[in-house]
Amino acid sequence: MTKPAINPPLPRRRPNSNEPTPEARRDENPDEPVPEARHDKASSSAGTGRGGYGDPPIKNRWPKGQSGNPQGKKPGTKSLHTLIEQELDVVIEVTERGKKKKYTKRKLAAMRIVNKAVEGDDKSLTVLLRRDGAMTVAVLPSASVSNEPLSPGEQSILDDFMNMARIAVEREIREGGA
Known part of the structure; x- marks a missing residue:
């Protein structure tokens, strides 16, 4: 079975380089009307x-x-991402050990996650480890969780990890950096 022949598009007419431009024609015969260019937007309708x-x-x-x-989006409407970012950058004053300090909400949330991870909260620890890229190996559904106590080496x-995390949090609190 043969494919039907498709007519190729006709080539566009290229202006002859010897043909004068509309402006040149106007200059030669000012009384004769000059045809306007087809695709000139200024001279179109x-x-x-x-x-x-x-x-x-x-x-x-x-x-x-x-x-x-x-019904479209109103001017000045902000996305949820933008609103959350703005709220996290708000500075609030906190009394810490009797002293007033200023922190962004973003900083306070980070401090809380780290402190809860140090206290042993599994979800906060998971958030931290994922954030640092330490949890790159996925747990397979067939893997079982053991309730056996840790060996002395594992403990x-x-x-050591918990102590390092606690020291880092305390240093950050002392420096008060946001």
């Missing part, structure tokens, strides 16, 4: 109300003051 590219007919145009998208590693 723009503004005539007849219609054309970028110039819809007058009867189809929106009335003055009426939106083309009346030592866990204690």
Whole structure:
């Protein structure tokens, strides 16, 4: 079975380099009308109300003051992401050990996550480890969780980690950096 022949598009007429431009023709014979260029937007039906590219007919145009998208997003509307970012950057004053300090809400949330992880909260510890990229190995559904006590070596590693995290949090609190 053969495919039907598709006629190739005709090549565009290229202007002859010897042919004078409309401006040159106007200069040669000022009385003779000069044909305008076809695709010149300035000389097209723009503004005539007849219609054309970028110039819809007058009867189809929106009335003055009426939106083309009346149910659309209102100007100045902020996304949820922007609102959360703005709220996290708000500075609040906190009394800490009898002294008033200023922190951003973002800083306070980070301090709380780290403190809860140090206290042994599994969810906070998971958030921290995922944040630092330490949990790159996925737990398979077939993996079982053991309730056996940790070996002395494992307990030592866990204690060292918790101490390092506690020291880092205390240093951050002392420095008061936001």
